[in-house]
Amino acid sequence: MFEGKYYNGRTSKGMPAFIILEPHYIRINWQTDSDNGTEVWHLSEMHKTEFNDATTVLEYGTFPRQSIAVFEQGFQQALEHKYKGATFLKSGYSSFAKTGVKGLLIGGLGLLLVAVALFFWGVPALAEQVAAHFPKEYEHAMGEKLYEQMLEGYTVDSAKTVALQKYLDALEVKSDFPIRATVVENEAVNAFAMPGGFILVHDALLDKMEHHEELAGLLGHEIGHVQMRHSTKAMARSLSHYMLLSVLFGDVSGVAAVIVDNASSMYSLEYSRKAETASDKAGLALLAQNNLNPKGMVWLMERLNSNEPEFLKFISTHPRTADRIDELNMLIEESKYKTAPNPALETAWEELKGE
Amino acid sequence: MEQTSTVLETPVSAPTLSFKGKGSELFGIQIVNIALMLVTLGLYYPWAKAKNLQYIYRKTELAGSPFTFHGTGKEMFIGFIKGMGIFIALYGVLIYGSLHIETDPGLYFICLGIFFAGLSALVPLAIHGMMRYRTSRTSWRGIHMGYRGTLGAMYKVFLKNLFFTVITLGFYTPWFTANLRKEIFGHLRFGNARFSYEGEGTELFMINIKGYFLSIFTLGIYSFWWAKDLIKFYIDNILIEQDGKYSRLDSSLTGMQYLKLALGNMFIMVFTLGLGYSWVVTRTLAVLINNCEIIGEFNPDALAQTEEEYKNATFEDMADMMDIGII
Numbered sequence: 001m002f003e004g005k006y007y008n009g010r011t012s013k014g015m016p017a018f019i020i021l022e023p024h025y026i027r028i029n030w031q032t033d034s035d036n037g038t039e040v041w042h043l044s045e046m047h048k049t050e051f052n053d054a055t056t057v058l059e060y061g062t063f064p065r066q067s068i069a070v071f072e073q074g075f076q077q078a079l080e081h082k083y084k085g086a087t088f089l090k091s092g093y094s095s096f097a098k099t100g101v102k103g104l105l106i107g108g109l110g111l112l113l114v115a116v117a118l119f120f121w122g123v124p125a126l127a128e129q130v131a132a133h134f135p136k137e138y139e140h141a142m143g144e145k146l147y148e149q150m151l152e153g154y155t156v157d158s159a160k161t162v163a164l165q166k167y168l169d170a171l172e173v174k175s176d177f178p179i180r181a182t183v184v185e186n187e188a189v190n191a192f193a194m195p196g197g198f199i200l201v202h203d204a205l206l207d208k209m210e211h212h213e214e215l216a217g218l219l220g221h222e223i224g225h226v227q228m229r230h231s232t233k234a235m236a237r238s239l240s241h242y243m244l245l246s247v248l249f250g251d252v253s254g255v256a257a258v259i260v261d262n263a264s265s266m267y268s269l270e271y272s273r274k275a276e277t278a279s280d281k282a283g284l285a286l287l288a289q290n291n292l293n294p295k296g297m298v299w300l301m302e303r304l305n306s307n308e309p310e311f312l313k314f315i316s317t318h319p320r321t322a323d324r325i326d327e328l329n330m331l332i333e334e335s336k337y338k339t340a341p342n343p344a345l346e347t348a349w350e351e352l353k354g355e
Numbered sequence: 356m357e358q359t360s361t362v363l364e365t366p367v368s369a370p371t372l373s374f375k376g377k378g379s380e381l382f383g384i385q386i387v388n389i390a391l392m393l394v395t396l397g398l399y400y401p402w403a404k405a406k407n408l409q410y411i412y413r414k415t416e417l418a419g420s421p422f423t424f425h426g427t428g429k430e431m432f433i434g435f436i437k438g439m440g441i442f443i444a445l446y447g448v449l450i451y452g453s454l455h456i457e458t459d460p461g462l463y464f465i466c467l468g469i470f471f472a473g474l475s476a477l478v479p480l481a482i483h484g485m486m487r488y489r490t491s492r493t494s495w496r497g498i499h500m501g502y503r504g505t506l507g508a509m510y511k512v513f514l515k516n517l518f519f520t521v522i523t524l525g526f527y528t529p530w531f532t533a534n535l536r537k538e539i540f541g542h543l544r545f546g547n548a549r550f551s552y553e554g555e556g557t558e559l560f561m562i563n564i565k566g567y568f569l570s571i572f573t574l575g576i577y578s579f580w581w582a583k584d585l586i587k588f589y590i591d592n593i594l595i596e597q598d599g600k601y602s603r604l605d606s607s608l609t610g611m612q613y614l615k616l617a618l619g620n621m622f623i624m625v626f627t628l629g630l631g632y633s634w635v636v637t638r639t640l641a642v643l644i645n646n647c648e649i650i651g652e653f654n655p656d657a658l659a660q661t662e663e664e665y666k667n668a669t670f671e672d673m674a675d676m677m678d679i680g681i682i
Contacts, residue, residue: 009497012546012658014420051413053375057421059497063664067497069420093406097383104379107386108630114393115628134454141457 002075006030006039009064019068019075021082026058028068039066046088052076058088124240131236132229136176136196139232142256143177143196149263150192150200154184157203160352164201167348171216172290175227181219189304191218192266193225195232195259208303212349213296217283221297224282230275231266235259238269280324284331291340294332301325369418370602370653374644376414378634384410385633401435402428411636415644417495418655426492434488445473479513480506486539491662495545496655501662504542512538529563530556540593546658547597554592562588579617580610586643595653602651608642616642 002021005014006028017030026046028039039060047059056075059067080089096103134142160183168181177197186202193199199222209215225231236243242258271279283297301321388403405428412424452466483506490500516531533556540552566581590606616638623631623638 007497010660011656012496012498013656014496051380051410053414055421057413057423059423064499064660065494065497067423093384093387096387097380104383104386107390108382111386111389112628112630137458138454 002070002072002078004068004070004072004075007067007069009061009066014069017068019070021078023082041066043083043086043088046086048088048091050091050094119241123244124237127236127240127243128233131232134229134232138256139229140177140196142232142259143194143198145256145260146194146263146266147180147182147196147198147200149260150194150266151182151184154186154200157183157185160203160206163348163352164206167212167215167345167352168219170342170344170348171219171286173219173223173286174289175223177226179219179223179226191222193222193231194266195226195229195235197223197226199223199226205303206352209300211293211296211299212345213287213292214300214303215296215349215352216287216290216292216345217296217300220283220286221279221300223286224279225271225275227282228275228278230271230279231269234269234271234275235262235265238265276324277327280328281331284328288335288337290342290345291338292342292345293339294328294337297328298325298332301328370649370655371416371418372644372647372649373416374414374637374641375416376411376637376640378631378637381407381410381633381637382630398432399428401431404428405431411640412493415640420496420655422493422495424492425494426488430488434484441473441477445470448473475517479509482513482535482539483509486543490543491664496658498546498658498660499662500546501544502539502542503544504538509538527556529559532556533559536589536592544662545595547661548653548658549596551594551596552592553594554588559585559588579614582617583608583610583613586613590647595649595651597653598657600652602649602653604647605650606643606647608646612642612646 002019004017004019006017007014013032015030015032017028020027020029025043026041028041030037030039041058041060045061047065049056049058054071054073056070056079057067058070059065083089096107161181164181164183168179173179175197179197179199181199181201183201183203183206187204188202189205189208191199191201191205199219201218205218206215209218236259239258239262242262246258280297283300284294287294287296301324304321384406388399388406391399392403405424405426408424408426412422415422448466449470452463452470456463483504486502486504490502493500512534516527516534519527520531533552533554536552536554540550543550562581562584566577566584569577570581586608587606590604593604595602595604620635620638623634
């Protein structure tokens, strides 16, 4: 028998009561100055009781609920002993609480690990997914801003740019975006593909080329990056935490601004081996589509593979060039086709080489 | 049993308020909550919230008896889904607009307009729905709270005050806040006890003017005292009428206490990488509630059940998503 207070659900006056735990129900004998009575509580209609401390509170029945409060420490244990497995005593939360400090520590560390994993892996992956679904116009507008930002650090070679664009126009290209290529003065043998169809070619790379098929291969490769949104995805991935911040602060339109403001990150973007291989294939496909010699891709790789120091930078951000050449040769063997001369391309090429 | 009845007699309980929650206990609950939310991709949220509220209410005591939160995850889940639907639609409009910000700025501003109009139309609905649900699910010694305001009156108060706030470029905000609280507390019931709110916009305006300038002069240090004044404005102006007798809530919170609380919370959050959030919650509630008392003739033993049963949780989570914390 336990002492406690009984509340009848009609007034807040606590009535002194004795609580008796019978085998299948709880009996409550309450008494006030003017009145007394007995309540019988069936276990099935008792409400779940959780988070009890020195006081145990039990509730019963439909609205308005009756309740009892027992201030004796032993009451909770007596309940658990007497009604083992009863629904109103079941609580996953209380079970976890019983694991004590050990449970809290393990649980806390587990959550910390999950948080770290989400931060370093989940957020970039999510950003990449979002970037892959940017609408085309949005991506193009973003790429244009990025391109303008990039050009600020360069001197454009307008004559070569005109010639390159002419070459590009003579090529048969399949792309979701209008492709715009620009030649800039720079000694590094390099080229960039920006989101939305903007391609930047360093003049040093053009100078090294000996066949126009190499240029076609390069353009095909870069258009492949554009088409498969490699740069958009890679930028979103590397800037994902800034993007998250801008979204958290309620600035949804800030996502593009983050990318544009960090145009310099274009230089350090690293594409995966898979992305490079896919773009190499796109280069081959472009050559095939225009009936150009597929060896153009291989020659392009060989330019990159020669041992001149300025090439090192380019090579280091790409998968091993020798492997790529092997793979290209394999692909060329697999699908042979007849090549045909293309006077329009050759004219533009000669113009570009200044001959 | 005759002889024991005198032993069990207790005097009328003093209406003291206290918070007995522990950070470690709440942390144990949060771990289970977060784990289950991860597994269910967030769908567990309403159940997690119900469990949190159940714990916090259970550890909040008036006159030595705890409050009870009767809300369930199941009830709130339906509201959660509806609220999410509305929010996703509104955000969809906003995102659609911002994708066209370059090509069609006009469209962007239309979308922005729809977003904010939709949001401000939702606020009164969310407050009303949340008050109705939350109060009906709150009881103490079996006596339920209740909210008797109407949606129409809430819209009237909200839109009227919003209008004045907009045309005064925000200067009317303190009156907006005070009038909204008058509308809300004026319809709040605790059994047969009725609440009202006596704070005036002018008072709040003065608190803000004083707080703003003194914070600037003291390089921000006064901001803790400013926050303390705001809390006291929110709490001390709450009146309770019971059987014709009036009592008032009173907070004895000091600026120094608030400073310790705020800085302590900040350190906890930073040094535990956010894992200490449970301690932040319990510390905050302990400071707010333990410093709060009821002054007057409020008799906690003389409350009578007056409210009908009510079931509708649609806007509980909506208010949550809009970050409207009223009580």
